[in-house]
Amino acid sequence: MNRRGFLKGLGLGAAAVAVPGGAVFGRRGARGRRRRPNFVFFLIDDMGWKDLGCYGSEFHETPNIDRLAKQGMRFTDAYAACPVCSPTRASIVAGKYPARLGITQWIGGNNQPTPYQHYLPLEDVTIAEALKQAGYATAFVGKWHLGSKDYYPQHQGFDINIGGDSSGAPPTYFWPYKRRNRALDELPPGGQEGEYLTDRLTDESLKFLDANKDKPFLLYLSHYAVHTPVESKPELTEKYKSKAEKMPRHEGPRFVPVYGRYKTRMVQDNPAFAGMVESVDDSVGRVMKKLDEIGVADNTIVIFMSDNGGLSTVAREGSTCNLPLRAGKGWLYEGGIREPMIIKWPGTVKAGSTCGEPVTSTDFYPTMLQMAGLPLRPDQHVDGVSLLPLLKQKGKLKRKAIYWHYPHYHGSGNKPSGAIRAGDYKLIEWYEDNSIELYNIQEDIGEKNDLAARMPGKAAELRGMLHRWLKQTGATVPTPEQLRVFTQKR
DSSP: OOHHHHHHHHHHHHHHHTSOGGGOOSSBOTTSSBOOOEEEEEEESSOOTTSSGGGTOSSSOOHHHHHHHHHSEEEEEEEOSSSSHHHHHHHHHHOSOHHHHTOOSOTTSOOOSSOOOOSOOTTSOOHHHHHHHTTOEEEEEEOOOSSSGGGSGGGTTOSEEESOSSOSSOSOSBTTOEETTEEOTTOOSOOOTTOBHHHHHHHHHHHHHHHTTTSOEEEEEEOOTTSSSOOOOHHHHHHHHHHHHHSOOOSSOSEEEEETTEEEEOSOOOHHHHHHHHHHHHHHHHHHHHHHHTTOGGGEEEEEEESSOOSOEESSOOSOOOTTSOSOTTOSSHHHHEEEEEEEOTTTSOTTEEEOSOEEGGGHHHHHHHHTTOOOOTTTSTTOOOOHHHHTTSOOOOOSOEEEEEOSOOTTSOOSEEEEEETTEEEEEETTTTEEEEEETTTOTTOOOOOTTTOHHHHHHHHHHHHHHHHHHTOOOOOHHHHHHHHHHO
């Protein structure tokens, strides 16, 4: 064991010993002691806030996820820590804001104008490592995208890694998952003609559940879907083509120009994308059914989340529409960061409940520790807040604001920016010219009415909070010279 492994093991081991056996939740095991709850964490890629039936989609069909929402708590104001994937993914497993981790861009993306870290440091104790040291079996299935081979899931606390490599997207969703010289690493051999990646990842997940039903487990099912390439099973594409043809004619343009060559999709009617959403929904249904079959559903906490907003504002045709939210993936407007989020916790969370308090992806780490009856690790999940008061409906969170820092240009047209939401108000600052926008999110979910000029005091207050946070986290903010040099190259 190297020094890093020894130190992590020493710290985790001490934490595990510090928890008395009676301090765990869940059903009783063979010896009559309370067994810790299992976790199934669904992380979807690029799924927008409006892509599910339970969040208002009238085109996509998601009966299984809608059922999950009826069995648990649906969050209306849940946020990803970044409008792109890798930073949010790091924030979930490490409990820290991307700005603090230094992972502010999707790994492999443009390193300018602001340099960023291209891996999740091994020194960070992930939620998987914390649970593993407490006796959990841990499996990662699907998209990782948090560094090269030395930083894959098996080096970050997961006993099993299936399909998790440095890829941001699969070459194709169809077996053998290869295109030109690209292929998915870490995917077990096997498969056959016509096999679909979302189904394959689900098959592997069910095998893990069967093999670990008698011990506490963490299944982290991180689907590549619904990220591009937009490819669904042919029969589902045809199903939604027919459905789109029967829909009432959309009033107004299907795409609205933003500026230059960038445009926003204004309607959900993409048949292939809808088919991808349905396959994700089928996956959720199959996993939930398996939990019932192996007799652990009543002791399994299920979490559902997306890593950033739906791809709606791009130079080409975006995959989905996030209305009434503004913009989409890559932007700090609501469409880029507000996510569908559901938590089912049998016996604790009221079925069919809804929570409107702002929460963010750093919050999962401390929440899961408390759910499992394990001690908090404030030095690790320094930017997370346990959601137990909300889940138990016994209070609100003691947090003043949620923050974002995305100091990069993005293919959606977004420019380097930072943002803060405090209460009902949200401020966005653009680093190129230091301009700001202020919105009352509760009254103006579409961010149409900029209040910065009318409420200079509130704007100054939030801007000051944002700047103090940037300094506190050690965020790398692009200098005027870096921005000037980079924009000249574009």
